[in-house]
Amino acid sequence: MKKFLYIIVLFLAACQPKQKDTRELVSVSILPQKYFVDQIAGDLLQVNVLVPPGSSPHNYSILPSQMKDMAKSKVWLQIGLLTFEDALKDKLADINKELAIVNCSEGIEPIAGSECEEEGHDHEHAHHEAYDPHIWLAPAESKIMAQNILNALKAGFPHHSTSFDANYERFISKIDSVSSLIDQKLASLTNRNILIFHPTLGYYARQFKLTQTALELDGKEPSPKHMKSIVDLAREQNIRVIFIQKEFDAENAQQLARELDGEVVIIDPLDYDWEKQLQDITEKIAAQK
Numbered sequence: 435m436k437k438f439l440y441i442i443v444l445f446l447a448a449c450q451p452k453q454k455d456t457r458e459l460v461s462v463s464i465l466p467q468k469y470f471v472d473q474i475a476g477d478l479l480q481v482n483v484l485v486p487p488g489s490s491p492h493n494y495s496i497l498p499s500q501m502k503d504m505a506k507s508k509v510w511l512q513i514g515l516l517t518f519e520d521a522l523k524d525k526l527a528d529i530n531k532e533l534a535i536v537n538c539s540e541g542i543e544p545i546a547g548s549e550c551e552e553e554g555h556d557h558e559h560a561h562h563e564a565y566d567p568h569i570w571l572a573p574a575e576s577k578i579m580a581q582n583i584l585n586a587l588k589a590g591f592p593h594h595s596t597s598f599d600a601n602y603e604r605f606i607s608k609i610d611s612v613s614s615l616i617d618q619k620l621a622s623l624t625n626r627n628i629l630i631f632h633p634t635l636g637y638y639a640r641q642f643k644l645t646q647t648a649l650e651l652d653g654k655e656p657s658p659k660h661m662k663s664i665v666d667l668a669r670e671q672n673i674r675v676i677f678i679q680k681e682f683d684a685e686n687a688q689q690l691a692r693e694l695d696g697e698v699v700i701i702d703p704l705d706y707d708w709e710k711q712l713q714d715i716t717e718k719i720a721a722q723k
């Protein structure tokens with residue numbers, strides 16, 4: 435009987451409706467941006483993330499059920515360089531006229547997207563972005579993003595400005611220390627070439643003076659011709675590590691690793707915990723022989 439009562443109590447506890455979240459709503463495109471907003475807003479705002487874990491931000495299309503949260507959002511912080519964001523922007527005009535759409539890449543010097551390999555190739559593939567959108571993976575660009583987010587949050591929620599300012603200062607110091615940590619870790623690195631499946635480390639490579647080569651070309655699986663040129667390049671540059679994002683099929687990377695007598699190393703650039711992820715990526719690059 436006692437056990438039975440216990441089960442009833444547990445059952446009732448589980449059925450208790452969750453306290454309704456009454457905080458004002460901000461939308462962001464990808465999960466690492468939520469980390470940025472949380473750093474600046476603390477728990478003052480509710481954050482809606484558009485691209486769910488496991489989905490690609492390059493060819494995402496928003497679910498009809500997600501429109502409800504977009505209609506309730508006061509601000510949408512875009513990366514500003516993702517094609518899905520443009521498509522969505524038009525749809526939002528009707529459902530939320532008050533929505534402030536903010537481009538987090540404002541003020542960043544963008545890196546051009548990869549060129550098409552084959553001549554006469556038409557440029558109308560869906561996944562191809564004009565500029566590299568992976569701005570959040572370099573501390574220098576992250577600081578500009580943080581400034582853009584601070585401005586947007588202060589404009590949208592002026593009553594919290596004092597808290598935002600104080601948190602922002604702390605966040606900037608954190609970014610600075612992550613940046614100097616990376617500098618230290620990579621200072622003695624002699625081979626500054628990195629091979630990666632999907633080119634997420636362009637801005638990181640620009641800041642820390644590395645050279646990134648991608649297996650993927652225009653968001654597509656590598657052609658045999660491209661694979662061959664990568665093998666030659668990797669041998670010449672003595673590269674044995676192939677980085678791959680956890681969402682991607684590792685088969686091509688594994689095949690390449692076998693040819694180079696090397697290994698595939700997994701990274702997670704869309705992880706929520708920006709600081710942990712940058713440290714992890716750095717450790718793995720620093721461990722390259």
Ligand SMILES: [Zn+2]
Binds near residue numbers: 568632634
């Ligand atoms: Zn990407």
